[in-house]
Amino acid sequence: NKLKVAAYARVSTDSDDQLISLKAQREHYENYIKSNPEWEFAGLYYDEGISGTRKERRPELLRMIEDCKKDRIDFIITKSISRFARNTVDCLELVRMLIDIGVYIYFEKENLNTGDMESELMLSILSGFAAEESASISQNTKWSIQKRFQNGSYVISTPPYGYANINGEMVIILEEAEIVKRIFEEYLSGKGSSTIAKGLNKDKIPARRGNHWSTGTVIDMLRNEKYIGDVLLQKTYTDSNFNRLMNTGEKDQYYYKDNHEPIVSREVFDKAQGLLDESAKNKCKGMKRSVYLNRYALSGKILCGECGRNFRRKTNYSVGRSYIAWSCIGHIEDKESCSMLFLRDGEIKATFATMMNKLAFSHKLILEPLFKTVSQIDEESDLERIDAIDKRMEQLMEERNTLITLMAKGFLEPALFNQEHNLLDSEIKNLTGEKTSLLNNSTSGALRANEIKDLIDYVSADDFNGDYTEELFEEFVEQIIVNSREELTFKMKSGLSLKEKVVR
Known part of the structure; x- marks a missing residue:
C-alpha cells in the first residue's frame, strides 16, 4: 500500500507577498x-493570515490532525518546526x-523525521528555538506598534460599530452612526443598557458581530471615546506567553484628541x-431593586x-x-433519602458576609487576575474566523445553486445530486453552528467580565462595610450549594465558586 502523505504550510500574514509564497509552497x-x-x-x-503561536487559532492544522485520526494521513511534510508550531508545549503535544x-x-x-527519533530531546531543543524566534519577532512587532502609538501613525484595523477603515482612515458608516446616536439618546432619556439592547434586537437591527445585542456591548459603546473623535491606544497588551490582557497600568497608553x-x-x-458613573456607584452601594423574583433573597x-x-x-x-432556618425539602419529605440538616438563617448570612470581606481583603489577588483572564477575548482572531466562515458560506451557497441548476437541466443523476447536496448542507450546518458558538462565547465572556468588574468595584469601594443585605446578595450570588452543615459553596454570577466554612 502507498503511504498517504500530506503537507502543511503556513504564512503569518495575509499580505500579497506572503500569499504568493503560499502559492509557491x-x-x-x-x-x-x-x-x-x-x-x-x-x-x-494551510493556514493564512493567522498567528502561529497557538494551535487553537489555526483551523487547517486542527483539521489535518482530525484527518490523521480518521486514518486519511500516514505521513506529514512541513517546511520547519517554526512553521508547524512556535510553542514548545504545543509542538511536543502534537508530535506525541x-x-x-x-x-x-x-x-x-531541520532534516528531522519524528519516526526515526530515539528521544524527544532534539525536537524539544529545536522547538524551543522556534519559540524564541517567535518571541523575538513578536518583540519587534510590539516595538514597531509602540512607535506608531507614540507618533500617532497607528491605524485602527478593526474600527468600532459606526466606522469603517478606508485607506487607513476611520470613516463614518451613516446607517450604523444613526444606531450609535440612538443608543446615546435612549440612555440619556433614562433607558437602561439592557432595555436598549432588547429594543435593538426587537427591531432586528444587525450588530457588528452577528445579530445579537447585549448589555455589555451597549455599555462598551457608551464608554468608547472613539465616538467623539478621540482614540485611546493600547487598551490591551500581549504578555510573554502570547495572552492578551487588559491594560490596567502595566503599559503606557496614548490618547489623541480629534483623531477622526x-x-x-x-x-x-x-x-x-x-x-454610567452614577449607575456604577448606586450598584456598588447595593441600591434596592424595584422587583424581586422571590419574597426573600435566599428563596430558591x-x-x-x-x-x-x-x-x-x-x-x-x-x-x-423561635428562629428562622432553612431546611432541605428532600430531608423534610424523607429523612432516610437525605440526611442534610437545617441551617439557621443568621448562619448563612454571616457566612456570606465573611466571604465578601475575604474578597475585599484579597480582591487584587483573586478578582483582578480573573478579570484580566476573562477579558482576554481575542476579538480580532474571532472576527477573522467569522469572516472566513461567511466567505465559505457564500461559496457553498453558490455551489448549491449551481448543483440545483445542473439537476434541473438533467445533467446530474438524482443519486449523485442527493449525495453532493447532502455534503453541502452538512458543511453549511457545521459552519452555522461554529459561527453561532463564536458569537455566543464572545457575548457571554463580555457579560461575565462586566459582572467581575462590578464585584471588584463593590469590594474595593471606600464605603464597603461587608455587612449582609438582601440587595447585595441578589446582586452577586447565583446559588448556594450546601455541602454540609459545616461548609457552603457560593456560586457567584461572575462565574466564581467560593467555598466557605459556616460561621456560627
Missing part, C-alpha cells in the same frame, strides 16, 4: 509528493499524539459618562449538595424561643 509540495511512486498525495493543509496513532512528521529545514470625525458631541458623551437559591433539592424557609421552635 502549494505547488512545491504537490509536485514533491506526487513525484514519489511510493507516496499517495493526501492533500495540502501523532506518534501514538502512527503518524510521523518530516521537518525539511465624531459621531456624537462631547457634551452628549460627557453626560453619558456621568450617568439554596441547593442541597446531597440530594439536589432546594432549601425551604421555615420557623423552628426551641425552648421558649
Whole structure:
C-alpha cells in the first residue's frame, strides 16, 4: 500500500507577498509528493493570515490532525518546526499524539523525521528555538506598534460599530452612526443598557458581530471615546506567553484628541459618562431593586449538595424561643433519602458576609487576575474566523445553486445530486453552528467580565462595610450549594465558586 502523505504550510500574514509564497509552497509540495511512486498525495493543509503561536487559532492544522485520526494521513511534510508550531508545549503535544496513532512528521529545514527519533530531546531543543524566534519577532512587532502609538501613525484595523477603515482612515458608516446616536439618546432619556439592547434586537437591527445585542456591548459603546473623535491606544497588551490582557497600568497608553470625525458631541458623551458613573456607584452601594423574583433573597437559591433539592424557609421552635432556618425539602419529605440538616438563617448570612470581606481583603489577588483572564477575548482572531466562515458560506451557497441548476437541466443523476447536496448542507450546518458558538462565547465572556468588574468595584469601594443585605446578595450570588452543615459553596454570577466554612 502507498503511504498517504500530506503537507502543511503556513504564512503569518495575509499580505500579497506572503500569499504568493503560499502559492509557491502549494505547488512545491504537490509536485514533491506526487513525484514519489511510493507516496499517495493526501492533500495540502494551510493556514493564512493567522498567528502561529497557538494551535487553537489555526483551523487547517486542527483539521489535518482530525484527518490523521480518521486514518486519511500516514505521513506529514512541513517546511520547519517554526512553521508547524512556535510553542514548545504545543509542538511536543502534537508530535506525541501523532506518534501514538502512527503518524510521523518530516521537518525539511531541520532534516528531522519524528519516526526515526530515539528521544524527544532534539525536537524539544529545536522547538524551543522556534519559540524564541517567535518571541523575538513578536518583540519587534510590539516595538514597531509602540512607535506608531507614540507618533500617532497607528491605524485602527478593526474600527468600532459606526466606522469603517478606508485607506487607513476611520470613516463614518451613516446607517450604523444613526444606531450609535440612538443608543446615546435612549440612555440619556433614562433607558437602561439592557432595555436598549432588547429594543435593538426587537427591531432586528444587525450588530457588528452577528445579530445579537447585549448589555455589555451597549455599555462598551457608551464608554468608547472613539465616538467623539478621540482614540485611546493600547487598551490591551500581549504578555510573554502570547495572552492578551487588559491594560490596567502595566503599559503606557496614548490618547489623541480629534483623531477622526465624531459621531456624537462631547457634551452628549460627557453626560453619558456621568450617568454610567452614577449607575456604577448606586450598584456598588447595593441600591434596592424595584422587583424581586422571590419574597426573600435566599428563596430558591439554596441547593442541597446531597440530594439536589432546594432549601425551604421555615420557623423552628426551641425552648421558649423561635428562629428562622432553612431546611432541605428532600430531608423534610424523607429523612432516610437525605440526611442534610437545617441551617439557621443568621448562619448563612454571616457566612456570606465573611466571604465578601475575604474578597475585599484579597480582591487584587483573586478578582483582578480573573478579570484580566476573562477579558482576554481575542476579538480580532474571532472576527477573522467569522469572516472566513461567511466567505465559505457564500461559496457553498453558490455551489448549491449551481448543483440545483445542473439537476434541473438533467445533467446530474438524482443519486449523485442527493449525495453532493447532502455534503453541502452538512458543511453549511457545521459552519452555522461554529459561527453561532463564536458569537455566543464572545457575548457571554463580555457579560461575565462586566459582572467581575462590578464585584471588584463593590469590594474595593471606600464605603464597603461587608455587612449582609438582601440587595447585595441578589446582586452577586447565583446559588448556594450546601455541602454540609459545616461548609457552603457560593456560586457567584461572575462565574466564581467560593467555598466557605459556616460561621456560627
